[in-house]
Amino acid sequence: MYRIKSRVWIEGEDGVFLGEGRIKILKAIAAEGSLSKAAKSLGMSYKKAWSLVDSINKNAAAPIVVSNTGGNGGGGTTLTAYGLQMIQMFEQINQQCWDFLDLQLKEYDL
Amino acid sequence: MYRIKSRVWIEGEDGVFLGEGRIKILKAIAAEGSLSKAAKSLGMSYKKAWSLVDSINKNAAAPIVVSNTGGNGGGGTTLTAYGLQMIQMFEQINQQCWDFLDLQLKEYDL
DNA sequence: TTTCGTTATATCTTTCAGGAAACAACGAAG
DNA sequence: CTTCGTTGTTTCCTGAAAGATATAACGAAA
Numbered sequence: 001m002y003r004i005k006s007r008v009w010i011e012g013e014d015g016v017f018l019g020e021g022r023i024k025i026l027k028a029i030a031a032e033g034s035l036s037k038a039a040k041s042l043g044m045s046y047k048k049a050w051s052l053v054d055s056i057n058k059n060a061a062a063p064i065v066v067s068n069t070g071g072n073g074g075g076g077t078t079l080t081a082y083g084l085q086m087i088q089m090f091e092q093i094n095q096q097c098w099d100f101l102d103l104q105l106k107e108y109d110l
Numbered sequence: 111m112y113r114i115k116s117r118v119w120i121e122g123e124d125g126v127f128l129g130e131g132r133i134k135i136l137k138a139i140a141a142e143g144s145l146s147k148a149a150k151s152l153g154m155s156y157k158k159a160w161s162l163v164d165s166i167n168k169n170a171a172a173p174i175v176v177s178n179t180g181g182n183g184g185g186g187t188t189l190t191a192y193g194l195q196m197i198q199m200f201e202q203i204n205q206q207c208w209d210f211l212d213l214q215l216k217e218y219d220l
Numbered sequence: 221t222t223t224c225g226t227t228a229t230a231t232c233t234t235t236c237a238g239g240a241a242a243c244a245a246c247g248a249a250g
Numbered sequence: 251c252t253t254c255g256t257t258g259t260t261t262c263c264t265g266a267a268a269g270a271t272a273t274a275a276c277g278a279a280a
Contacts (some may be wrong), residue, residue, distance in 0.1 A: 002127060002171075004203070006118045008211065017112060036256060043280070045239055055265065061112075070246030074256030080124065093114070093214045100210050104203045146226060155269055160228070177227065180276030184226030 005103045008094050012059025018090050022052050026079060026087055029053075029065065034076040053077070060086075116214045118204050122169025128200050130164050136197055137187060139163075139175060144186040163187070170196075 007020035017021070028038035040048035056064050064083035068075040079087075119129035126132070149159035166174050174193035178185040179196035189197075 001123075003121045004118065005121060006116050008114065008116045010215070011113045011115060013111075016245095034256065041212060046257090047124065047240090048238070053256060067249090069257045070254095070255095071248040071256085073248085075246075075248095076256070089218050092254090093211065093218075096267080097207065097211060099117065101203065101207060104206060105120070108199050108203075144226065156227090157229090157270090158268075164228095178277090179227045180224095181226085181278040182224080182280095183278085184224060184280095185276075186226070 002105065006097055007045045008090075008097050010090070012061075015055050017056060017059035018086060020094070023031055023073045023087055023090050025049050025052050026056070026064070026083060029077050029080045030084065032085075033078055035067070035076075038077075085103055112204050112215065114211045116207055116211055117209050118200075120200070124163050127166060127169035128196060130204070132166055133200050134165070135162050136174070136193060139187050139196075140189045140194065143188055144184075147179070148187075168185075176191045181212055 006022065024042065025038055029035060032038045032041055035049055035053060036046055039046045042049070053071045054066060062082045063080050064086060065077050065079055067077045069093050104109070117130065120127045129171060134152065135154070138151050139145060142148045142151055145159055145163060147154050150155045161177060167196055170179055172192045173190050175187050177187045195215070
């Protein structure tokens with residue numbers, strides 16, 4: 001039995017804007033309120049999480065996250081309403097792509 | 111302006127069956143009649159080409175390639191009719207996936 | 221039985237993406 | 251003005267993936 005799989009991503013002018021990994025870290029940021037905690041919760045290095053968010057920022061048409069450095073508790077990173085909307089959009093497209101591909105494969109009944 | 115992209119692949123019981131890279135080497139084999147020539151025409155190492163074809167063979171429900179070792183000219187590798195059919199199938203699904211995703215992205219008019 | 225170019229495989233080397241660790245900058249609160 | 255945990259950035263290091271290289275096995279044809 002065959003299984004069909006896919007990776008979907010969206011690119012901007014300067015590289016990748018959104019993909020599965022970036023969605024994952026965005027959701028963790030939404031849950032944790034901080035990039036370092038988000039990285040920790042995913043077992044991901046801070047550097048990797050930061051570089052993912054950096055590429056999101058560089059390619060977004062509007063702000064996705066708001067980062068505050070310093071202050072009580074050290075600061076933090078939160079999502080904008082637009083950011084939350086982008087998560088929803090990506091996950092919907094991704095799911096629909098999977099459904100579409102499953103249907104396609106069935107048509108060829110391997 | 112955003113661009114949406116995807117990589118599609120098909121898995122069997124023991125790993126990847128078909129993907130873009132495997133389709134590429136299969137098409138080169140069809141054109142060259144030999145795995146080593148196909149690898150050379152793609153600027154790919156023989157080892158990599160061989161390992162791709164090996165994984166295809168391990169996951170295919172029916173023979174995709176026929177390899178002959180020895181003989182006049184050293185032998186060669188050719189595609190079965192089923193193999194040619196699989197190339198067509200994959201490329202059609204892949205193209206339709208791209209079209210589908212382009213439509214999806216348009217619906218969200220970023 | 222020699223020759224040939226191929227398939228198939230093992231081994232060694234190199235490259236490079238990612239992780240680990242270290243550190244400066246920040247600014248609100250006490 | 252000290253403390254705190256975070257953001258942002260650099261440097262170093264390691265391990266896994268890919269490439270380079272070498273070599274055996276093969277069998278039709280001359």
